[in-house]
Amino acid sequence: GAVVSQHPSRVICKSGTSVKIECRSLDFQATTMFWYRQFPKQSLMLMATSNEGSKATYEQGVEKDKFLINHASLTLSTLTVTSAHPEDSSFYICSARDLASGQETQYFGPGTRLLVL
Amino acid sequence: GDSVTQMEGPVTLSEEAFLTINCTYTATGYPSLFWYVQYPGEGLQLLLKATKADDKGSNKGFEATYRKETTSFHLEKGSVQVSDSAVYFCALSGKRVTGGGNKLTFGTGTQLKVEL
Numbered sequence: 001g002a003v004v005s006q007h008p009s010r011v012i013c014k015s016g017t018s019v020k021i022e023c024r025s026l027d028f029q030a031t032t033m034f035w036y037r038q039f040p041k042q043s044l045m046l047m048a049t050s051n052e053g054s055k056a057t058y059e060q061g062v063e064k065d066k067f068l069i070n071h072a073s074l075t076l077s078t079l080t081v082t083s084a085h086p087e088d089s090s091f092y093i094c095s096a097r098d099l100a101s102g103q104e105t106q107y108f109g110p111g112t113r114l115l116v117l
Numbered sequence: 118g119d120s121v122t123q124m125e126g127p128v129t130l131s132e133e134a135f136l137t138i139n140c141t142y143t144a145t146g147y148p149s150l151f152w153y154v155q156y157p158g159e160g161l162q163l164l165l166k167a168t169k170a171d172d173k174g175s176n177k178g179f180e181a182t183y184r185k186e187t188t189s190f191h192l193e194k195g196s197v198q199v200s201d202s203a204v205y206f207c208a209l210s211g212k213r214v215t216g217g218g219n220k221l222t223f224g225t226g227t228q229l230k231v232e233l
Binding site: 004046093105 | 153158160162206220221223225226
């Protein structure tokens with residue numbers, strides 16, 4: 001099946017620094033990737049939709065200058081948390097839609113746990 | 118807006134017991150419905166899906182039927198195993214997003230623990 005990877009799997013950083021998270025589709029092309037945030041014992045909340053070659057579409061309440069998304073190729077999207085603060089600590093998950101399948105199914109990465117000290 | 122409600126966990130069962138995890142939804146139009154499973158330390162995996170009313174999705178012994186009249190998509194399995202221990206998420210596919218694909222709305226997840 002389709003595989004999505006994320007890197008890093010876990011990151012600890014100091015308050016005020018920026019952190020970049022990569023999301024890759026390993027064996028398929030994805031024009032659309034999605035970024036989610038998951039708080040402990042809560043559901044996944046969609047942050048933004050990342051489209052290859054164009055600007056990301058952010059959900060209401062998500063700061064686009066805080067969470068920078070770049071989708072430079074059909075297999076890679078990056079999320080950069082700028083000037084991270086402790087309240088940004090969370091589990092970030094990406095997913096990708098298989099272009100060739102023409103279906104709605106999204107394939108999820110294993111997630112990145114961010115801890116801001 | 119769209120929403121998904123799942124029963125709260127954790128659900129603890131003995132091996133070979135019958136499993137039901139309730140899921141109801143609110144949505145406009147005719148969404149597709151999904152169950153995803155998240156094993157410890159891993160990402161979400163699609164377990165099964167149904168795209169229209171009365172469809173039954175099934176996989177690995179799990180089943181769920183799309184009930185439009187009750188806006189439900191309950192997950193069932195006749196005999197659970199220890200290896201089924203995981204968190205299960207119900208989701209619906211709603212409005213289309215820019216670039217293609219549909220936005221997924223998730224429930225809060227239900228943790229299942231199966232003991233010997």
